[in-house]
Amino acid sequence: MSDLRLSIAIGDYDRNRPLLDGAVQIDGVDPVFMKLVPEEIFFRAFRHAEFDVCEASLSSFTLKTARGDSPYVGVPVFLSRAFRHTGIFIRTDRGIARPEDLRGKRIGCPEYQLTACVWIRAILENDYGVKPSEVTWVRGGLEQPGRAEKISIELPPEITVVPAPADRSLNEMLIDGEIDAYIGPRSPPAFEAGHPKIARLFPDPTAAASDYYRRTRIFPIMHVLCVRRSIVETQPWLPAALLKAFEQSKAVALAKLADTSATKITLPFVEEQLQAARSLMGQDFWSYGVGPNRHALEAFLQAHHSQGLSSRQLAVEELFHSSTLEAFKI
Template identity: 65%
Template sequence: MSKLQLSIAVGPYDRMRPLVDGEVQIDGVDPIFMLQEPEEIFFRAFRHADYDICELSLSSYSVKTAAGTSPYIAVPVFPSRAFRHTSIYVRTDRGINSPEDLKGKRIGVPEYQLTANVWVRLFLEQEYGVRPSDVTWIRGGYEDAGRVEKITLKLPDGVRLENAPEGRTISGLLESGEIDAVIGPRAPSCFDRGHPQVKYLFDDPQATAAAWYRRTRLFPIMHTLGIKRELTEQHPWLPGALTKAFEKSKALALARLTDTSATKITLPFVEEQLRAARQLMGHDFWSYGFAENEHVLNRFLVQHHKEGLSSRQLEAKELFHPASLESFKI
């Protein structure tokens, strides 16, 4: 019997390389991998369902799942996770010295419903009492004025969301001082260029995030892995096969990261960073699987619904194919 030839779109991460290079096989599948940036994958997935299997924005996927309109069903593989205390950039001339100082300010976002932004609003409200209704949100492309929301939004009363002026970018507005801050998954180019009046909100984002993790045990999930629903109906073994292969690929990448006799990535002090991550978060700090991450997913979904992004309160297990919720042990 010939293998299924399936298109798989993911980012170019170390945890994907063993799969992309063919070292790790997916049972019954002949994959065609496409390594693309998240913005392209999500746009094509949610507008046209272009791929058989792909990385999905957790927020956009939750919107679609709650509405019953997602062409994809996920497995508990999480290609992207990140602490987002590095995602808040502020002007230094606006008196913003603490998160509470964001109240009353104008904050730019590339899209309101981006997963990173949901997580930032979660900890701003939970830790510092800054609610979404306390600021004015300005929506637009970071560097391209033509960017639009992928998902139609219906926000709660009191949340003010405006579009950036036509032809203007979020980075340009921050650089010129027409907005006070930016929240998003990438640094605006004016920050990368070292603009003297643009800085991180937190003086030490890594230490702030580590302290938050100790209190909450939340390592934010950004993306999950989706399969076209029709494929899982035709091939019920596919979700389990994917979960197993992606877990194996990640384990191999971590084993190589651990071997520092000849460092595998172009960065000094890798062993110190790896040791610190495991001391803080445990050996399997980048865990896949449902049981290991149910508390993280539920916290996100509560915030997501509270913000009016998902039309109903989802349970974490609703996001995933039933066959992927449990794994076998040897």
Template identity: 60%
Template sequence: MSNLNLSLAMGDYDRTRPIYDGRVKIDGVDPVCMLLSPEEMFFRAFRHQAFDISELSLSSYSISVARGEPHYVAVPIFLSRAFRHTSIYIRTDKGISTPADLRGRRIGIAEYQLSANVWVRGILKDEYGLGAEDIVWVRGGMNTAGRPEKIKVDLPPNVKVEEAPQGATLNAMLAAGEIDGFIGPRAPLCYDEEHPHVGRLFTDSIGAAEDYFRRTAIFPIMHVLGVRRRLADEHPWLPGALLKAFTRSKAMSDAALADTSATKVTMPFVEDNLRRARNLMGNDIWSYGVDQNRKVLETFLGYHYEQGLSPRKVDVNELFHPATLESFSL
């Protein structure tokens, strides 16, 4: 029997590179790999189901599951994770110095449903008592005007979302002081260009994230791996094969990161930062699998429902193919 020839869209990460370059094989699959940006992958996957296997936004995927119309089924491979204390940008000349100062402000977002934005809103609510209804959300493209939501969302009436003016970008609005801040997974260009009045809300974002993890044990999940549901039904071995291969691929990247005889990443202090992270989070700092991430996923799904993105609260096990919820042991 010949292998399945399947399209595979994913980001260009150290944890995916052994799949892309062929050092790690997927049992029964000859993948046609495409290394794409999250924006392109997710738009094509959710609008057109363009790939057989794809990295997916956890938030947009959760919407599809909650509505009972998922074209993909997830495998507990979390290709993107991040502490989102880095994701809140503010005008530093508008009297904003604490999260409480965001109340009543106009804050730009590229999409309400972005996983990063779900986490930020959840953290603002849990840690600082600031609900989604306490901010006016201004939705639009970051650097190009007119960005749509990948999946149409129906939000509660108390959540205030304005559309950015026609032809305007959130970056230009922030630079001009027409909005008070921006929340998202990418930094706005005006921040990268060191605009004198644009900064982060959390100036010590590493310290804030470390404190958050010590208290919650949560390392936020952004993206999952999804396989076309029809393919998983036809080939029930496929989700398990993906879990096996991507786990092996990440193990190779972990080993390479720890080998600092000649660092594998273009960054100084790798060994010190790796030791700092492992002292805080344990040796498996970027874990895959459901059981070891159940609290993180339950927290996210709770936020998702509370913020009006899910019409019902999704159970963690609903997200994943049954074959990936357990594994064999020797």
């Protein structure tokens, strides 16, 4: 009997590389890997369901699951995580000295339902009292005009989202002062180029994120692994096999990262950064599985619903195939 041939679209990350190069195998699967950027994977997955297995936006997947029309079922493999205090950028000439000053401002975002934007709005509301309804959200492409929500959304009337002009990118609008701030997973090119009037809201985002983690014990989840529902219906062993393989792949990557004989990535102070992360967050700081991530998932699902995105607040178990909710022990 031959292995199941599957298309798998994921990012080219160190934690995925042992799978990509064949060092780790997926039980019973003959994979066809595609290394793609998140925007392309998400668009193709949620517009056309093109992949058998794929990395997915946690927000888009939650939105589709709440509606009951998701072509995918989740596996608790969290391929991207990030503290999003780095993702809030401001015009320095708009009187914005602290998060509370964002009330009443026009803030650009690539999509209202973007996972990074959900987490950032949750931070602004929970930690600083700035509600999504107190801001005008300007939706559009960061670098290219014309970006729309990849999934149609219906928001409560108190939430104001307006499209950017058809011929304007958010980066251009930020430069010209047509928006007061920007939130998202990527830095505006104007900031990267050193524009004198564009800065991060948090001057020391690492300190802000560390404080956030100490208070909440949340390492925000951005992307989740998903598998086509119709395949799982005939191959119920597949979600657990994927979880096992991605866990093994991550373990190999972390072992290499901790090997001090030669630095594995082109960056100084890697050993020190790894030790700092483990001192703050524990040995398994990038955990997979539902158990160690339930608290973060519940916080996200609550924020997703309260921000008007999901029609009802999901339970964590609704996101994932039942076979991935428990594991064997020896």
